[in-house]
Amino acid sequence: MDNKIALVVGAAGGIGKAIALRFAREGATVIATGTSGREKDLAALAPTGSLTPLHCDIAEADGPEQAVATVDARFGRLDLVVNNAGIGLPRKRLHEIDLDEWQRLMDVNLRGTFLMMKAALPRMIRSGGGSYINIGSTGAYRASALAAPYCASKGGILQLTRAAALEYVEDKVRVNAICPGTVRTPLLDRHPPEFLDQLAARIPMGRLAEPDDIASLAVFLGSDEASYITGQGYVIDGGRFAG
Numbered sequence: 540m541d542n543k544i545a546l547v548v549g550a551a552g553g554i555g556k557a558i559a560l561r562f563a564r565e566g567a568t569v570i571a572t573g574t575s576g577r578e579k580d581l582a583a584l585a586p587t588g589s590l591t592p593l594h595c596d597i598a599e600a601d602g603p604e605q606a607v608a609t610v611d612a613r614f615g616r617l618d619l620v621v622n623n624a625g626i627g628l629p630r631k632r633l634h635e636i637d638l639d640e641w642q643r644l645m646d647v648n649l650r651g652t653f654l655m656m657k658a659a660l661p662r663m664i665r666s667g668g669g670s671y672i673n674i675g676s677t678g679a680y681r682a683s684a685l686a687a688p689y690c691a692s693k694g695g696i697l698q699l700t701r702a703a704a705l706e707y708v709e710d711k712v713r714v715n716a717i718c719p720g721t722v723r724t725p726l727l728d729r730h731p732p733e734f735l736d737q738l739a740a741r742i743p744m745g746r747l748a749e750p751d752d753i754a755s756l757a758v759f760l761g762s763d764e765a766s767y768i769t770g771q772g773y774v775i776d777g778g779r780f781a782g
């Protein structure tokens with residue numbers, strides 16, 4: 540990833556932090572975004588000068604455009620994007636979900652994905668191509684009870700990914716999604732430990748994924764080693780979907 544300019548959106552949490560730090564260690568110049576200010580702590584963990592924190596709320600209509608314009612002004616190109624920003628809701632039946640909760644989740648997960656692609660793809664084209672990665676979920680393929688809005692948003696992200704891959708293939712921008720099963724991150728804090736133990740027991744490898752498992756796939760998809768791969772959703776789930 541030497542000489543690549545990489546934007547990692549939602550880099551302060553579990554998976555995003557692992558990806559931002561791995562990209563930096565692989566030689567990329569990383570712009571790592573967050574909304575909470577926690578992104579400012581990342582620079583000290585990365586090789587000196589390799590990671591720049593940036594505020595970006597993708598739920599704001601002009602948040603993605605402002606972030607990408609800042610990257611453009613400072614670095615003059617954009618080669619890699621990972622949009623990892625995402626939220627969940629407390630587990631509830633569909634009819635118990637307030638419209639405000641639905642709207643907030645869609646604003647971050649689905650509208651934010653669209654706005655970030657809309658802002659970043661033209662800059663990647665001007666840079667001569669690159670790799671765009673959305674973080675989806677196995678929920679894009681297989682629904683879970685009590686998580687209908689989340690599954691709907693991740694299904695939408697997968698189809699945005701596939702459609703964009705077709706639209707930008709001639710511009711040499713590859714667009715893929717990583718669709719993790721359950722990953723041990725702060726997003727899971729809203730679930731009781733017994734629930735997580737039950738999930739782990741159903742995974743053939745007998746454990747939840749770690750953020751670094753996801754970062755390894757992001758490094759591959761972001762690299763030129765994956766130059767023939769576009770329009771794919773990569774399930775990474777310890778074997779759960781195998782049977």
Ligand SMILES: NC(=O)c1ccc[n+]([C@@H]2O[C@H](COP(=O)([O-])OP(=O)(O)OC[C@H]3O[C@@H](n4cnc5c(N)ncnc54)[C@H](OP(=O)(O)O)[C@@H]3O)[C@@H](O)[C@H]2O)c1
Nearest residue numbers: 549551552553554573574575596597624625721722724726
């Ligand atoms: N953990 C899992 O089991 C799992 C499974 C499948 C898919 N995923 C997906 O993986 C991604 C990362 O999840 P995680 O488990 O690492 O959870 P996390 O630690 O809660 O990370 C979520 C990230 O999203 C960012 N974010 C939230 N709202 C945002 C907004 N409005 N604008 C910009 N960034 C925003 C957060 O940044 P701030 O804190 O700075 O706001 C944080 O960096 C999500 O898309 C999630 O749906 C997770």
